[in-house]
Amino acid sequence: MTTADAVRRRLGLGRLLPLGGAADGAWLAEQAADAVLRHASAEVPGVELGRLRLGLVDPETADAPAVPPPPSALFPGPLRVDAEFAAAALQPLPALASALREALFTAAVDVLDLAVTEVDLRVTALLDDAPESATATGPPEVRAVPATDPAGTAAAVARGVACLTATLGTPVHSAADHVRVEVATAAGHRPLDVALAVREAVSKALADGRPVSVLITAVAE
Template sequence: MDRLTQAVRQQLGLGRLLPLGGAADGAWITEHAAVGALRRAASAALPGARLGTVRLGLADPATAVPAAVPAPPSALPAGPLRLTADFAATVDEPLPAVAGRLRAALWSAGAETLGLDLDAVDLRATALLDGPEAVGSTEAMTAPERQADAESGAEAGTESGAEAGTESGAEAGTEDDGSAARVVRAVPGVARLAPVLGGPAHAVRTRDRTDEEPGRHTQVQIAVTEGRCALDVTAAVREAVAVATADGAPGPVTVAVVVTAVDPVGRAAR
């Protein structure tokens, strides 16, 4: 597979860039990372159910507002989100009860653990399973995101050039800001630098803006540790990076943070 094709498939596998919090929060999470975290939360809360296709998008695009900082390319504006998902469950419990528990688990994981501004969680039962063995046998079919992982290397923790490029880019004089990268790593809840947008060597990219709109802007791409509120982690990263990059700035300093992965607890940091 040539590099261009692989890059395109990786970007498609990431899904949309979803806003974390509101317009003032300057943070996003890839749909791929969000869905992975939601899927794990649902599996832990309801072992007898399996999520199928999961999608997240703006509940009402007409009410969305631009972010207060320069947004990454293709990032959605800030606004309430709607989560839609299919699920399969065993016959041990009435489907309405399963749906209610699943909705509560997804809402908690999305709003409280990730920091998504959820407006609705819509679920549709698509299959009945005979027992635990059937639940396990359908896991691959009910996780369509995993096919994109296998083909693009977008899964958090794969041994792709993205993670390797994080270190080499900062040292080789690319647009990465090495001092800011060190600050980012020190923020509690940051599992690692995790660049997937704009090339593998740009986990922390700082640039001075134009004369017409003076200022300095930094974009950071990170993986957060599962169990830490992603929105809180991005807020701490923005504050730390703003201080680290303010010296000599030609105008206002802004920071945007993109969460590209949510690393399960116990995953070895690199």
């Protein structure tokens, strides 16, 4: 992979969102969250979701993580969903916005384990008719990477892991003071549970006391 390809893949992940609290050492790629949230929005008749971003409500009050975070990762703290949408006149606009806000909030908290406390919506267009079959989007394409070391082998068989991924370069980043593992989750498993299982498995496999962090790059519902 060329340097340009690596940069494009890294930018495609979007922000790296904290999962759990400062002690949990887990992050979720915004790209993975986007796919799940768009799937949830597709269940709301009469809306067409546009631009969507996730970020910290207040970066100044975020907690420093207990383990070294991935490059440019957000620190743990309450999150906000900012989204734009077009609406058809199937229901009053406040009712449509309320239904969309509830769908996004529920998916963020109950499916993704994100600490979302705010969902800000902005209407960008009014549609004459309902959007043409709002198709639920699937998860981003995942390129499975084989395990080649003890940490990767342990992570690959941890509960809820679909496969190792290597969006940031390698599935296992091993440094003198920490280890970072990158995975995709299997269907039916919550991201934070998977991340904690991976941390436990890798820590046991290495048994050298180095803190372990986990980056989830794709979530299967």
